[in-house]
Amino acid sequence: MDIELRHLRAFSSVARHRSFSRAAEELLITQPALSRTIAQLENRLSVLLLDRSSRHVELTETGARFLDHAERVLAAMDDALAVVQHRGALRLGFSWLLPDPWAQRTFSRFEEDTGASVSLSRADDPIQALRQRTVDIALVRGDAEVPAGMRAVRLYDEPRVAVCSRDSDLARFTHLAWADVPHWALVINTVSGTTGPSSWPDGQRPAKVIETANYDEWLETVAAGRGIGIVPEVAERRAQHPALRFVPLVGAPPSPVRLVHLPDTQRTLVRRFLDAALRSASE
Structure with a gap:
């Protein structure tokens, strides 16, 4: 037959x-x-x-x-x-700062279990990289809707923190309430950021929003004092910028971290990577 x-x-x-x-x-x-x-x-x-x-x-x-x-x-x-594919590679797309120590644990576990390697590919828009099939799986932050035809696996939630210029009035605060963020000019990354006007209900959104197109633009715009930013706290540990100050954020909703993939791409390696990723996320 x-x-x-x-x-x-x-x-x-x-x-x-x-x-x-x-x-x-x-x-x-x-x-x-x-x-x-x-x-x-x-x-x-x-x-x-x-x-x-x-x-x-x-x-x-x-x-x-x-x-x-x-x-x-x-x-x-x-x-x-x-x-x-034992000696092949799985291409992981990401827009900025891979979570630690999750990334290191996952890569080590996956490579030991499969013999394959993880190839890292930074992209301003990892979802678009998936569509173009230049990556096999993408790490995505935030709760934006995943496009039809793609699958998403939630790993865990990251706490958020506020960030501002060292010359900003906010730099003198001991903390910032989530409900008070809209009183400040807010710098957002429209492509891969985790916080934007839609993070607040209608009528409570920031009055002034400065848009940027990637992480580097966002970082330098905040450092230049154009407004404040909201970012997962991994940035506080990893973003070594002398012009920035990080301020604890109180009452903020967590930021989800997800892995997104197409169901017909590198099926076996993607499944094995997801297994390793979930095990690392639970540790």
């Missing part, structure tokens, strides 16, 4: 999601194309694998038995690819 891996991957995805629309989104194909692929598989096997009569897609009895075998075949193929 002319059964291809794409047939098995399509069937496995629909079976897991119990939905053609969600499976199509995961596989980055249109729903009609996915439906045709499943129909081809059923025609070539001369069996009905999925019951489409109810509101939700369900496996037939034959489909449930076939799924077990199909997933074993897919797992075996992933293992075979892992052998080929």
